[in-house]
Amino acid sequence: MTTIQEGTTERESMKRDYYKLFINGEQVDGSNGERTKIYNPATGELLAEVAKATKEDAEKAVQAARDSFDNGKWKITPAGRRARVLNKIAEIMGSRFNELVELEILNTGKSLAAAKGQIAQAIEDFEFYAGAIVGHGGSVNNVPGQFHNYTEKEPLGVCAQIIPWNYPLMMAAWKIAPAIAAGCSVVIKPASLTPLTAIVLGEICHEAGVPAGVVNILPGSGSEIGNYLVEHERVNKVAFTGSTSIGKDIMARAAGTVKRVTLELGGKSPSLVFEDADIEAAVDGSLYGAFNNTGQSCDARTRVYIHENVYDEFVEKFIAKTEKLVIGDPFSKETHMGAVIDQAQLDTVKSYVQSAIDEGAEILTGGKELKPEGYENGFWYAPTIIGNVTQDMKVVREEIFGPVVVVSKFKNEKEAIALANDSDYGLASSIWSTNTATTTRVANQIQAGIVMINTPFSAFPGTPFGGYKQSGFGRELSAGSLDLYTETKSIMSYFGSRPVNPFGL
Known part of the structure; x- marks a missing residue:
């Protein structure tokens, strides 16, 4: 003793x-x-x-x-x-x-x-x-x-x-x-x-x-x-x-x-990117919101809905920056994303990505296990973006708890809100727009305990953290x-x- x-x-x-x-x-x-x-x-x-x-x-x-x-x-x-x-x-x-x-x-x-x-x-x-x-x-x-x-x-x-x-x-x-x-x-x-x-x-x-x-x-x-x-x-x-x-x-x-x-x-949090958003800021924020902590976060924004007029621009830049993320040595200052917690969780992530493929979705980047040099025996998965999804797919509805994000289009504000709220969960959400009237209206209608406007950060000491629904x-x-x-x-x-x-x- x-x-x-x-x-x-x-x-x-x-x-x-x-x-x-x-x-x-x-x-x-x-x-x-x-x-x-x-x-x-x-x-x-x-x-x-x-x-x-x-x-x-x-x-x-x-x-x-x-x-x-x-x-x-x-x-x-x-x-x-x-x-x-x-x-x-x-x-x-x-x-x-x-x-x-x-x-x-x-x-x-x-x-x-x-x-x-x-x-x-x-x-x-x-x-x-x-x-x-x-x-x-x-x-x-x-x-x-x-x-x-x-x-x-x-x-x-x-x-x-x-x-x-x-x-x-x-x-x-x-x-x-x-x-x-x-x-x-x-x-x-x-x-x-x-x-x-x-x-x-x-x-x-x-x-x-x-x-x-x-x-x-x-x-x-x-x-x-x-x-x-x-x-x-x-x-x-x-x-x-x-x-x-x-x-x-x-x-x-x-x-x-x-x-x-x-x-x-749990959470399956949305990020809404409106037509008037600062696209660079939205891409950078969505990158962090989805892949910080290797996506193993209850508030990860893993459903990104983008206005149809800026969808192509956003997704192109989102993919490009995702592919620049440094993955490997956790002790390196250059590393952005670390390992998945264990083999069981790695298998869970892989099974969700496979389910998306089986249901007809498209892997835009990632979608594979990694073996960084010197860390071949660890548990690593590439940051993954999935497109061509529908609301009924498992990767859209269920919490994956790994570096996997889905992207989809919306036509107008009403549809964006409906898509964001179409979930059993209601922990966090992000809104990207330069119009304060838009952000205020949407924030008031999002069913989530935490709403982030033009920022990916959800928690600071002194700010309430918790969710709606399940x-x-x-x-x-x-x-x-x-x-x-x-x-x-x-x-x-x-x-x-x-x-x-x-x-x-």
Whole structure:
């Protein structure tokens, strides 16, 4: 057992051969000694082994979180003091920025530029909630007669947070920061493929002064550990980012204990390019919107609809720039796109592209597996553009989660809006037009939680992130997210000179 000293600078290297569970402020082995092998997606090589949690370990983690919440002082620590700890977390992360970037790249195969941006935002998340919690509180409300009403915000309790593999550290920060800022305790279940930086983040939280038991990291099977946490009667809330199918299952399981749920689920987001758009800007933005993070992003704009009068110009330039993307060494500053996460996901991408071919679509560029020099054993796929599609095709309707985008024409604004909204999902969307009247009208009619106008960027600390329809519910990343981790208590008091006697007896 290795203990990280709270409030000190004692620490291990982030690169290890073996990572343990983090429960109640301690690194511990799994109860049955089993380990999960973690591979580098870029090379296919073994990266590390991670302790695999069991239900017994999950119970210990929930108990640690429960005790830290019920009997500990974190929930009653003044907001300003909690804020100082969150800022200390950000400070430690900043001091170890390069280590975090390196570990994230090794575990995910993503590009250096992508990893740097995501780690930077993870740091900013803690800084943002350090400020947001200080101003978060109740209100005084007007009521008739000789009554006084006010509300208080109280931390919700123990929160189970289930993290996806595409943004391991950033998603962990999105969830941990508001929860502990609000005074909650958490049990984090990172993705089995990418648990390393989440484990390290738990250790950093403790090092910064978060009390033992407030943050617990529990790598293990989603179907076993995730379900156990979702159904646990002593867990008050579940926050999940991942597929819509698993989100539906979580809702059903959480219903048994009527626990609060936040879901950020899948997407099949559109990008609308109008006739008056700055075509160069639209091409550049659509390139990033589709292929950033190797297309493994819930907000990827993978349906691009272009006005028929500029379709040929846009597509020609879009193809040309797509074919210039640098794919290979994730640690190179020149690399634009990294690896696909594993063989299973690579096979999924390939099957979707084949389905498009079978249904009569046309591969405009890409459509093949890659073997970059020096990375022949990794999982790589060419950025792919598919044309001649119809709305009923699988590649148009279903989330692929890879570097595949479809392009199609529209005739007018009404049709563009109809095409954009013709989806079970409603997470993000982009609009490209130089006419502010057009962008305002269209933005007001798009069924999506995030609308980007003349930009591919969807998320900054302080801006709500979440979806409509089957993309989930609840908003993360903003000050309003603190409400997801607090209860609102209404307190009514009477200050009249005579006792209240409603029945007149």
